[in-house]
Amino acid sequence: EEVEQTYIMIKxxxxxxxxxxxxxxxxxRKGFKLTGLKLFQCPKELAEExxxxxxxxxxxxxxxxxxxxxxxxCMGWEGVGVVASARKxxxxxxxxxxxxxxxxxxxxxxxxxxxxxxxxxxxxxxxxIALWFKxxxxxxxxxxxxxxxxx
Ligand code: DAT
Ligand code: MG
Numbered sequence: 001e002e003v004e005q006t007y008i009m010i011k012x013x014x015x016x017x018x019x020x021x022x023x024x025x026x027x028x029r030k031g032f033k034l035t036g037l038k039l040f041q042c043p044k045e046l047a048e049e050x051x052x053x054x055x056x057x058x059x060x061x062x063x064x065x066x067x068x069x070x071x072x073x074c075m076g077w078e079g080v081g082v083v084a085s086a087r088k089x090x091x092x093x094x095x096x097x098x099x100x101x102x103x104x105x106x107x108x109x110x111x112x113x114x115x116x117x118x119x120x121x122x123x124x125x126x127x128x129i130a131l132w133f134k135x136x137x138x139x140x141x142x143x144x145x146x147x148x149x150x151x
Contacts, residue, residue: 003082005129006083006129008090010072012069012072015039015070026103033141034077035129040072046131050128051064093111094111095107095114
């Protein structure tokens with residue numbers, strides 16, 4: 001497996017509902033490495049760029065309103081297979097279809113309030129981290145637990 005980067009974002013409902021610590025701890029406990037973290041009020045243009053592939057969908061305007069409706073928590077996470085693994089930890093897009101044990105399965109009920117975003121490919125992971133973070137906001141660091149996570 002390859003070391004990858006993924007962009008994880010706690011959406012405004014997750015922040016408003018006091019789920020920031022709960023959500024961060026799930027990625028932390030799994031063994032992934034945090035490379036960037038900030039609370040951020042997203043401008044409309046950035047939300048539109050982030051979700052540009054969904055521009056033609058009927059729900060696009062509501063999605064942009066939702067994402068810009070309050071602060072989000074932006075995170076970069078690094079690890080072996082982190083992109084697909086984070087998607088599993090997050091669960092299905094519609095929280096009612098998300099398995100118990102996943103973030104959306106445990107903490108959400110509606111697609112339009114599904115509390116968290118995760119990149120869907122390693123290329124999008126890199127693209128989204130570059131989109132949401134400036135260069136000096138990311139840290140490359142060695143985690144002391146690494147030899148206890150990977151042989
Ligand atoms: P995911 O966030 O699981 O990667 P996606 O990339 O297909 O899902 O869509 C991005 C977000 O857009 C999703 O988290 C919530 C919203 N969305 C997707 N499909 C929707 C739908 N049918 N109705 C309303 N919102 C939707
Ligand atoms: Mg997506």
